[in-house]
Amino acid sequence: MPTEPKNTESKNTEPVSTASRGLRTEGLTVRYGGLVANDGIDVEVRPGEIVGLIGPNGAGKTTFVDAVTGFAPCEGRVLLDGRRVDGLPAHRRRRRGLSRTWQSGELFPNLSVYQNVVVATRPGGLRTVAADLFRPRRKGEDPAIARALAAVGLGDVSGRLARDLTLGRQKLVGVARALVGTCSLLLLDEPAAGLDSTESREFAGRLRAIAAADGPGILLIDHDMSLVLGVCDRVYVLEFGKPIFGGTPDEARADAAVVAAYLGVPMENADA
Numbered sequence: 001m002p003t004e005p006k007n008t009e010s011k012n013t014e015p016v017s018t019a020s021r022g023l024r025t026e027g028l029t030v031r032y033g034g035l036v037a038n039d040g041i042d043v044e045v046r047p048g049e050i051v052g053l054i055g056p057n058g059a060g061k062t063t064f065v066d067a068v069t070g071f072a073p074c075e076g077r078v079l080l081d082g083r084r085v086d087g088l089p090a091h092r093r094r095r096r097g098l099s100r101t102w103q104s105g106e107l108f109p110n111l112s113v114y115q116n117v118v119v120a121t122r123p124g125g126l127r128t129v130a131a132d133l134f135r136p137r138r139k140g141e142d143p144a145i146a147r148a149l150a151a152v153g154l155g156d157v158s159g160r161l162a163r164d165l166t167l168g169r170q171k172l173v174g175v176a177r178a179l180v181g182t183c184s185l186l187l188l189d190e191p192a193a194g195l196d197s198t199e200s201r202e203f204a205g206r207l208r209a210i211a212a213a214d215g216p217g218i219l220l221i222d223h224d225m226s227l228v229l230g231v232c233d234r235v236y237v238l239e240f241g242k243p244i245f246g247g248t249p250d251e252a253r254a255d256a257a258v259v260a261a262y263l264g265v266p267m268e269n270a271d272a
């Protein structure tokens with residue numbers, strides 16, 4: 001896992017604008033030595049909106065999520081609800097509501113769905129779960145975790161072992177982990193990897209439900225083009241770290257530069 005950058009610029013937390021809610025990046029640039037992994041990226045994700053970030057392997061998608069959430073040092077500006085957060089360490093951005101999933105968000109197969117969320121979201125999570133096995137908690141379920149599980153449609157299976165869920169539902173446990181607590185922007189890094197087309201459609205429906213009704217904005221990275229183009233309101237495309245497109249899924253399908261970035265493969269079938 002990348003390391004957190006130091007909090008070098010506390011002045012970056014000054015309010016800049018109250019007009020724009022959600023996430024905005026301006027000229028976001030990440031350099032790894034001589035490699036410019038993100039090169040001047042401007043992205044906007046408003047509350048309730050699902051926005052895709054796509055591009056071929058190595059285009060810089062995960063780097064972008066790392067930079068926005070505070071796990072990679074960047075130049076440029078990152079604003080959440082009109083306030084700069086790019087000077088904050090990762091844990092403080094999380095507290096502000098920038099929440100992400102990880103590509104390798106494995107579950108504990110022999111723990112329940114509820115316990116899997118506890119482990120990932122409570123300080124001393126695994127110890128808490130172990131203690132609960134011997135001394136049932138007096139307070140009952142944590143309402144924040146119960147709300148997150150309900151939001152992803154797993155409220156009725158919170159006591160089931162993770163290993164007994166379908167892969168699609170296991171992926172939703174990862175999303176629930178990210179939803180616990182304040183979440184005003186959800187960044188999902190390849191959340192549907194390994195799902196078949198039916199599971200992927202169900203997953204898309206659940207994302208729509210999360211974003212609707214005053215939900216957070218969602219930034220979705222995935223290689224499943226039918227998922228991304230089917231569920232997103234807008235998409236951005238990266239190539240070699242540079243933004244080459246921003247627009248609707250229909251516009252993306254018709255854009256010559258986007259199609260070329262995918263080696264001419266029709267967008268519905270492209271494996272990004």
Ligand SMILES: Nc1ncnc2c1ncn2[C@@H]1O[C@H](COP(=O)(O)OP(=O)(O)OP(=O)(O)O)[C@@H](O)[C@H]1O
Nearest residue numbers: 002032035037055056057058059060061062063064
């Ligand atoms: N910590 C790092 N140090 C040095 N180079 C890195 C680091 N992380 C990523 N890179 C490089 O930055 C570039 C972008 O990588 P990144 O993982 O962001 O791409 P991606 O679009 O998410 O790829 P994929 O679709 O394969 O997950 C690649 O060339 C990668 O090798």
